[in-house]
Amino acid sequence: MSSIVSPDDINPLEDHDRFMIVRNWSDVSPMATHLAMAKPIQSLAPLRDFPHLRHLRILGGDALLSTLVPLPELCSLRLTAVPPKGLTSLEPLSNVANLERLILHHVPQVRSLRPLAALEKLKDLLIEVSPGSISTLQELDSLQPLAGLRAMERLELRGIRVAELGLRPLEQMTWLRHLVVNNHFEIEDFARLAAALPTTQGFCLHPFVAVGIPCDQCQQEKVMLIGQTRPTIACPQCQAKHVERHVARFQQCKAAYPNAVGP
Numbered sequence: 001m002s003s004i005v006s007p008d009d010i011n012p013l014e015d016h017d018r019f020m021i022v023r024n025w026s027d028v029s030p031m032a033t034h035l036a037m038a039k040p041i042q043s044l045a046p047l048r049d050f051p052h053l054r055h056l057r058i059l060g061g062d063a064l065l066s067t068l069v070p071l072p073e074l075c076s077l078r079l080t081a082v083p084p085k086g087l088t089s090l091e092p093l094s095n096v097a098n099l100e101r102l103i104l105h106h107v108p109q110v111r112s113l114r115p116l117a118a119l120e121k122l123k124d125l126l127i128e129v130s131p132g133s134i135s136t137l138q139e140l141d142s143l144q145p146l147a148g149l150r151a152m153e154r155l156e157l158r159g160i161r162v163a164e165l166g167l168r169p170l171e172q173m174t175w176l177r178h179l180v181v182n183n184h185f186e187i188e189d190f191a192r193l194a195a196a197l198p199t200t201q202g203f204c205l206h207p208f209v210a211v212g213i214p215c216d217q218c219q220q221e222k223v224m225l226i227g228q229t230r231p232t233i234a235c236p237q238c239q240a241k242h243v244e245r246h247v248a249r250f251q252q253c254k255a256a257y258p259n260a261v262g263p
């Protein structure tokens with residue numbers, strides 16, 4: 001199944017009309033700025049002949065990514081592993097040091113983010129598992145490689161688990177404007193982040209978030225409690241005591257880390 005790649009697989013973003021899917025290099029204008037790679041492309045080396053290329057999507061595995069050449073104008077890259085087990089290393093991304101926006105869309109076998117530490121211009125990073133496999137979290141070694149990325153404005157981690165240090169490396173990123181982390185960490189993790197990042201926006205920096213579902217009993221909008229490990233939805237009216245206890249605990253944890261900012 002995974003050997004068949006549909007153009008739809010590569011086009012989930014809103015601006016997909018601008019991307020030309022490359023299946024034959026001779027079809028592509030050397031003026032192209034938006035290209036998407038899928039089978040049967042086997043090497044990215046010909047990209048060096050596209051000096052205006054700024055936006056690239058790669059649907060492939062280690063064999064394809066390892067052929068990535070330096071692309072000085074490239075500012076955005078979206079990477080999807082096909083087949084899902086075919087991409088294990090982000091090492092070739094050190095070739096695209098000017099990258100400002102990176103989407104790692106369903107790269108479940110990638111564990112190390114260390115190569116991203118070289119992307120000093122990165123402003124926007126999204127790591128997400130495929131919506132169809134949200135129950136399977138992506139296991140990352142550590143978030144530490146992200147902590148020194150001073151240009152980063154927006155960080156979205158959707159569907160991850162972390163082996164070492166949890167969310168603690170993110171506490172150093174006080175320059176972040178927007179942060180999203182999937183709700184699979186402890187209340188202490190989120191509360192500490194909320195204390196460390198007082199000017200950052202993001203639902204995971206609050207005790208709960210509205211989920212847009214009305215309560216069957218009272219019609220009030222339900223909320224998801226942040227930091228329950230197993231995400232919990234509650235009605236703030238019918239389960240008021242439960243929600244209040246949670247909020248109090250979140251605030252208590254947050255107050256316990258008034259100086260959580262790292263070096």
Ligand SMILES: [Zn+2]
Pocket residue numbers: 215216217218219220235236237238239
């Ligand atoms: Zn209710």
